[in-house]
Amino acid sequence: MAELQRASISPDQALSIVVVGASGDLAKKKTYPALFTLFKNKLLPDHASIWGFARSAIQIDDFRKQIRASMKGSEEEKDAFVQRCFYYQGAYDSVSSFKDLSEKMALYEQDHRGPSANRIFYMAIPPNVFVDVARAVHGAGLSTSGWNRVVVEKPFGHDLASSRQLVQQMGELYQEDQLYRIDHYLGKELVLNLLVLRFANLVFVPLWNRDHISNVIITFKEDILLEGRAGYFDKFGIIRDVMQNHLMQMLALIAMEPPVRLTAEYVRDEKVKVLRACAPIVVEDVVTGQFEGYKDDPDVPEDSITPTFATAVVRINNLRWEGVPFILKCGKGLNERKAEVRIQFKNVPGSPFRGAVRNELVLRVQPDEAIYMKMMTKVPGLNDFEDLTQSEMDLTYKKRYTGGTLPDAYERLILDVMRGDHTHFVRSDELEAAWQIFTPMLHELERRRVSPVSYKPKSRGPDESDVLIERNGFVRSVGYSWTNPY
Amino acid sequence: MAELQRASISPDQALSIVVVGASGDLAKKKTYPALFTLFKNKLLPDHASIWGFARSAIQIDDFRKQIRASMKGSEEEKDAFVQRCFYYQGAYDSVSSFKDLSEKMALYEQDHRGPSANRIFYMAIPPNVFVDVARAVHGAGLSTSGWNRVVVEKPFGHDLASSRQLVQQMGELYQEDQLYRIDHYLGKELVLNLLVLRFANLVFVPLWNRDHISNVIITFKEDILLEGRAGYFDKFGIIRDVMQNHLMQMLALIAMEPPVRLTAEYVRDEKVKVLRACAPIVVEDVVTGQFEGYKDDPDVPEDSITPTFATAVVRINNLRWEGVPFILKCGKGLNERKAEVRIQFKNVPGSPFRGAVRNELVLRVQPDEAIYMKMMTKVPGLNDFEDLTQSEMDLTYKKRYTGGTLPDAYERLILDVMRGDHTHFVRSDELEAAWQIFTPMLHELERRRVSPVSYKPKSRGPDESDVLIERNGFVRSVGYSWTNPY
Amino acid sequence: MAELQRASISPDQALSIVVVGASGDLAKKKTYPALFTLFKNKLLPDHASIWGFARSAIQIDDFRKQIRASMKGSEEEKDAFVQRCFYYQGAYDSVSSFKDLSEKMALYEQDHRGPSANRIFYMAIPPNVFVDVARAVHGAGLSTSGWNRVVVEKPFGHDLASSRQLVQQMGELYQEDQLYRIDHYLGKELVLNLLVLRFANLVFVPLWNRDHISNVIITFKEDILLEGRAGYFDKFGIIRDVMQNHLMQMLALIAMEPPVRLTAEYVRDEKVKVLRACAPIVVEDVVTGQFEGYKDDPDVPEDSITPTFATAVVRINNLRWEGVPFILKCGKGLNERKAEVRIQFKNVPGSPFRGAVRNELVLRVQPDEAIYMKMMTKVPGLNDFEDLTQSEMDLTYKKRYTGGTLPDAYERLILDVMRGDHTHFVRSDELEAAWQIFTPMLHELERRRVSPVSYKPKSRGPDESDVLIERNGFVRSVGYSWTNPY
Amino acid sequence: MAELQRASISPDQALSIVVVGASGDLAKKKTYPALFTLFKNKLLPDHASIWGFARSAIQIDDFRKQIRASMKGSEEEKDAFVQRCFYYQGAYDSVSSFKDLSEKMALYEQDHRGPSANRIFYMAIPPNVFVDVARAVHGAGLSTSGWNRVVVEKPFGHDLASSRQLVQQMGELYQEDQLYRIDHYLGKELVLNLLVLRFANLVFVPLWNRDHISNVIITFKEDILLEGRAGYFDKFGIIRDVMQNHLMQMLALIAMEPPVRLTAEYVRDEKVKVLRACAPIVVEDVVTGQFEGYKDDPDVPEDSITPTFATAVVRINNLRWEGVPFILKCGKGLNERKAEVRIQFKNVPGSPFRGAVRNELVLRVQPDEAIYMKMMTKVPGLNDFEDLTQSEMDLTYKKRYTGGTLPDAYERLILDVMRGDHTHFVRSDELEAAWQIFTPMLHELERRRVSPVSYKPKSRGPDESDVLIERNGFVRSVGYSWTNPY
DSSP, X not given: OHHHHHSXXXXXXXXXXXXXXXXXXXXXXXXXXXXXXHHHTTOSOTTEEEEXXXXXXXXXXXXXXXXXXXXXXXXXXXXXXHTTEEXXXXXXXXXXXXXXXXXXXXXXHHHTTOSSEEXXXXXXXXXXXXXXXXXXXXXIISOSSSOEEEEEESOOOSSHHHHXXXXXXXXXXXXXXXXXXEOGGGGSHHHHHHHHHHHSOGGGTTTSSTTTEEEEEEEEEOOOXXXXXXXXXXXXXXXXXXXXXXXXXXXXXXXXXXXXXXXXXXXXXXXXXXXXXXXXXXXXXXXXXXXXXXXXXXXXXTTXXXXXXXXXXXXXXXXXXXXXXXXEEEESSBSOOEEEEEEEEOOOTTOSOTTOOOOEEEEEEESSOEEEXXXXXXXXXXXXXXXXXXXXXXXXXXXXXXXXXXXXXHHHHHHHHHHTOOTTXXXXXXXXXXXXXHHHHHHHHHHTTOOOEEEOTTBOOOHHHHHHHHHTTOOOOSSOOOOOOO | OHHHHHTOOOTTSEEEEEEETTTSHHIIIIIHHHHHHHHHTTOSOTTEEEEEEESSOOOHHHHHHHHHHTOOSOHHHHHHHHTTEEEEEXXXXXXXXXXHHHHHXXXXXXXXXXXXXXXXXXXXXXXXXXXXXXXXXXXXISOSSSOEEEEEESOOOSSHHHHHHHHHHHHHHSOGGGEEEEOGGGGSXXXXXXXXXXXXXXXXXXXSSTTTEEEEEEEEEOOOOOTTOHHHHHHHHHIIIIIIIIIHHHHHHHHOOOOSSSSHHHHHHHHHHHHHTBOOOOGGGEEEEEETTGGGSTTSOTTOOOXXXXXXXXXXXXXXXXXXXXEEEEESSBSOOEEEEEEEEOOOTTOSOTTOOOOEEEEEEESSOEEEEEEEEEOSSSSOTTOEEEEXXXXXXXXXXXXXXXXXXXXXXXXXXXXXXOTTSOOHHHHHHHHHHHHHXXXXXXXXXXXXXXXOTTBOOOHHHHHHHHHTTOOOOSSOOOOOOO | XXXXXXXXXXXXXXXEEEEETTTSXXXXXXXXXXXXXXXXXXXXXXXXXXXXXXXXXXXXXXXXXXXHHTOOSOHHHHHHHHTTEXXXXXXXXXXXXXXXXXXXXXXXXXXXXXXXXXXEEEEOSOGGXXXXXXXXXXXXXXXXXXXXXXXXXXXXXXXXXXXXXXXXXXXXXXXXXXXXXEOGGGXXXXXXXXXXXXXXXXXXTTTSSTTTEEXXXXXXXXXXXXTTOHHHHHHHHHIIIIIIIIIHHHXXXXXXXXXXXXXXXXXXXXXXXXXXXXXXXXXXXEEEEEETTGGGSTTSOTTOOOOXXXXXEEOBOSTTTTTOOEEEEEESSBSOOEEEXXXXXXXXTTOSOTTOOOOEEEEEEESSOEEEEEEEEEOSSSSOXXXXXXXXXXXXXXXXXXXXXXXXXXXXHHHXXXXXXXXXXXXXXXXXXXXXXXXXXXXXXXXXXXXXXXXXXXXXXXXXXXXXXXXXXXXXXXXXXXXXXX | OHHHHHTOOOTTXXXXXXXXXXXXXXXXXXXXXXXXXXHHTTOSOTTEEEEEEESSOOOHHHHHHHHHHTOOSOHHHHHHHHTTEEEEEOOTTOHHHHHHHHHHHHHHHHHTTOSSEEEEEEEOSOGGGHHHHHHHIXXXXXXXXXXXXXXXXXXXXXXXXXXXXXXXXXXXXXXXXXXXXXXXXXXXXXXXXXXXXXXXXXXXXXXXXTTTEEEEEEEEEOOOOOTTOHHHXXXXXXXIIIIIIIIHHHHHHHHOOOOXXXXXXXHHHHHHHHHHTBOOOOGGGEEEEEETTGGGSTTSOTTOOOOSEEEEEXXXXXXXXXXXXXXXXXXXXXXOOEEEEEEEEOOOTTOSOTTOOOOEEEEEEESXXXXXXXXXXXXXXXXXXXXXXEEEEEEEHHHHSOSXXXXXXXXXXXXXXXXXXXXXXXXXXXHHHHHHHHHHHHHHHHHTTOOOEEEOTTBOOOXXXXXXXXXXXXXXXXXXXXXXXX
């Protein structure tokens, strides 16, 4: 990975990574395992140290035991890694806690490559303590001899007003270029690949517009239910939890114009630009659902109208996309786990062939990453030459790229934070633009207390969703399903 | 194969197939095996009979033994098939021979579904006896109670004047719609698929023009040498033997405009149209080669300048193709056996990606039929997201369509003759147009006695060919070769 | 006119032009005046003679006086011209009449450049005597020492069957390349210019398709009523009299693909091709009208349902045009006299401008030939820069090309006959294809005895026509009308 | 002008316009006449006052007499206008001068619609006192009860470093949205019209790219020589004085992508974006010239290498424009006065027409504003229908829009300042981007002391320029010149 060595991570300075909320789920399931994998792959600087911070009183040995639990590797590697991991108990809003932590880190930094040191503050904490922590860190936790970067996770507010407030509060404490807002979908292999596919392959260039594309469906399906997150989830619902961020980020990458160059700001300029060209979603273009049994969860109010499923149509008013519906669909408790982008092309005008069905380009984000183009071929053999069958040109990652696993999104993103590359993080104006698209619709659903349609767990979701999708021009083809070729 | 049943083959009439030249190579290697396969697949009418005609005195049992040798199937099937096969010895130009044969066939026809009968005359004979046979057949061999169809094989003349003469002579005897001129490349699966690919898939429609395609290379490589055909071959050379017919037919299908409908005449109208838009090839756009040792063959003159290899550039002067060279390349004694069409797209204009190489759509005609699109993807993993690698979307027939073998071109074409479908046969105006493109160059090469460049057997052919190809805009990419995925 | 001299008209052979039906309206109003203008412009060969043939007994001096009446020029020119004009009285179906005429012509030809002579037979006669004359001419009137060409005028049948019969009958007498079927719209300046506009101007090339064109309206409006032609007209009606020929010929030129080259057969191949891609018109896509008072004409039956006005939508099922309605509209007794083609473009997708109306390219065929593009500009001056107004880029012939009058269509077409250029004449397969589009609808209207909508003379025609046109996507813009700028 | 009334100019607040440098040329020739015209057209608020500020000691009556000299209107109008004009003598860097002026203005404002007041500071001063004035104004001249806007004129530095410094210095005193950087070309009617032409007319949309455009030439020609500006001009030269600003602004409007909406920041975002996609100009793509006699001017150094003429090629590396040279050409002492944009389209690929020359879309900015499309038509008349002639579709303003004169650019721009519309002013990042394109080339020309080519006054400039232009694909057509049609 010569490239990675080039983009070296400040080799002359110490690096301390503070995981705020170290005892929480996110930290244990995502942050520490990702850091461990980077460590195993020698992508963490030798001198880096990792500082867990949380309210719980935990002994360092217990803490290390906890984080080992979700790490995959040899015992030697785990031993070496946890030696770099420390734990500090403190209050989230306490300047003195962070002052104390900072002094501890400074001593360690001094011993390891100091005196100059850089620090990353990874905020693995609930939204309600967000600003408090940010303020306390700003008050006393920052390095004074190197850079400081703050990694934050969604939710970034729950509507336009609250998002703006959060942006403003953080903006008073940190420069925009110190902030790394994670949308972990931006770290997924197929999503990272979108810019390459679109702008390094001439064959997609003339196709990528309203003249040839009928509709685009971005799907996120989970087969699991709430998994203990009911309390959090019910306050947000699937539209805020998944659609407004993950699916809209994918939409932006699919729909954006080519950037001037591939640097972070040019890429994000274009993402913002296309988001600003989207009309606010109207309620008529939305179907919401709630799986049967949702309200039985003790953490869910009896009269909850929180959607666990939603389909919504985004309309982009620009030269490239006017008239092409971007259909976002996401849900929990469905029949499968899958995230994919499906670009359905138009019919061939005046085609002499009967029975031709539409081409589709499918980007399967997870699981089983793949890119395939559904297309028509002659039925092989002695049939009439105009007898058609659906086939596909296929690029399935596991088959094409054998002998390795793709990195987790968090590994890529934490590495980007260390290297100072903002390309795959969400800029504040993207947040603003995305909330402008969703807020009026969300508020109207809530104001009118629109009840979501009930659907059975393990089903495809409400039929109303299919009706909406077909009304927007999607033609479901029968008799074809892609088979994982490996 | 419901479709085939629809297009039923005159079930109420007898069918006699006369294989003129039945003792020759073509008949044994191609015609009889193809007829046998059709028979096995129940695609030959029950009442069909097959009448070998040649000069040699062979006993029917010996003849049947001979043709069995190249048939693949069970003994029962072979037994059943050869029961339908008869042999008649006669002179090619003898009206009385054909009169006699005709009477024999009439008796058989009478017994099998007659009195009404259709007849196919398959001319598996050398060009010098062509017209004689046609005339003798016309004089006395035809069915008077059904249709008569005449199947002819290349060569269709050796230049414009001789081709015109042949067309005229045949035209005095037969209607154009009685003639089925075989170019067996038109019967190959991937070539048959070309119209489907181009006109039933929207994704290829906007790509298929000078704005996006840099160049097209149509390649035919044989690793074998002369295999006993030296006497014939030296009179024709590779340009007449392969390029002017097989490669030009593929060019026509790739370059033609969409037909009004998929019927034979509309398809052939468009093929003629694009051939007429081709400028005559100029000598500067041609490289010829001759493999070392060619002239050692006893059947080859010592001073032969007959090319065994040629690369030539065809330029199409129309709105779609002006400026896109169609590069035809064919040769014997090369490093591999392969026939393919390679469409190389242009660079992405203003691409932000460095190191992107061009997309290519490859149609691999033989062996190992496949369609694949070379394209760029992000190097999977933690590399910079703008690090590119060449990959491909692939449709390899053996992998995708398992459990069957593709039919031989001759099976398809003979079936088409029985069904009366001219789509995949060469019309006389196509011949005329193709010869207009090649004749001036061929005559100039001969007039100036241009010596072909010598090349080693088992090599890629002369370097001069690569120079010509690169001068025409083809960019060879290094570090990539498609791997047969099955 | 160097070009014309190049295309010289057989200077070594005599030329006799026979005007059959010389005493009729067409001959007097169109044929003779056109011949006279060619003569004045030295475009008639010196040795040419013109032979009127008709049933009436007229003295040569009277005949010359009659034709002088509609000629415009000096007395000297008229004197010189009528010296070449002769008259012969005979029966249309009489071989002996034409034999006699032929002998007379031969004597004259002998004296003027003979013995070799070419002859043009201009059929200015009613349809019912058409074949009789053609047969009689064929029997005895032809030149035996040069070419013979036959010029015929519509109607070419009244439906598919009658047209086929006529084609077949004429085909038994004359080769297709001896026949010049006049559709005089093909001789009009702006119609002749269509191929140039479309294929010599890059700026129209990318616009000319379904991605950019919303609809095309081809309009033919007459303000006159029947003018004594009621007897003839009522048998045919406006659809057969104008739409199926003149408007369809314009449609073909607008919609056809680029020809291989500009020769007559390539051009007509493309016209046929696009006509064959048109679906038969359905009755639902037709509005017919009849002006009030039509049935008061003594030559019109009391219960006539013959339309004097019609709007019909032609749908072309090919790659270029699927979804673009070609709207044909024609009528008598309307508010103005005008023939034009109006190509209305689509809206700008995602346009930031409000109030923009659609671009239109208008080809005004008559009167006042002009080409103009309606477009939006900023309101000149200090208004907001996004305030729009409709303007146009204009090319009006009388303003741009001063000091000359454009030739009449007949002059051009007769000149083409003399030069042997078929480009602007209708080939038999065009007739066939055009009748296939119209015949089912015409027969259904007649079978169901559909009554045309009544409309007031001097009006815009029935409102139902506007409804049909708007339903097909045409957007009428208000507040704009093109002003003739000279 | 209902639109203008809508966009009302703070009717409830007083407005003071300070013209700093009131005794200079720019103020007298442009600023005061423009203000007067706005006044005449009732576009200046009733309560506005205009305060000249300069170093010279002039009596108010004399000052008013001076400014009257270049005003066109009735004596009554002039009387009324000058009553609003005051004069204040002061030092440019003097805070106390501006404090004093401010107090005087406050008294007047108080009497006219106050106490709330807005102020415009129009900087009609040399670059060397620019920052001093800005600082002094900021120190004491601003309104404290309304908005303050600062209008500045070029030059905005003389290279990237000096421009950045200026931007930074001004940025410390004023917000970007208080600054109105004038490039008066942005106020010209045809330039204002560019966004409308491009984005409100579908017919231009598919044409506007590398597939159809061969090259773009933006020309600025003056017939005058130095007119007393030699001292200033010699320090800057034509590239800095005209090309880097006026011509690049036009380039940006022609080449930019469509903005999200038509507001100032979206429009300027796109202008910046396309400027950033331009490669720095290389010296090989530049021809410079100096008219004979230039160095005879007493204010010009004897060895001056300052160009009075330049042609340079800008290359835009993006998807739309790669490979399309944008040729900028400007000079003094040439054969005519003209500013125009000429977009030359490519040849028609595979055109059947010989002798077709390229289409060109010409936007004539001054004098005689016009838009015309050069195109090919059939030679009217009886010529062969494939005989072509160059013609044009034309929109000449004086002919189409009679009865009014177009406003001067300054009127439009000052009105925009009053209305707070930044669309037609240059943002600081545009400056930065434009200087990045020009600075390396300018520095290299100077470092190597490249001598400009000498050319005769009243000529077309150096031949080397034509060579460069033709090398970049421009095809000069002969035998055609557009004639002003009014």
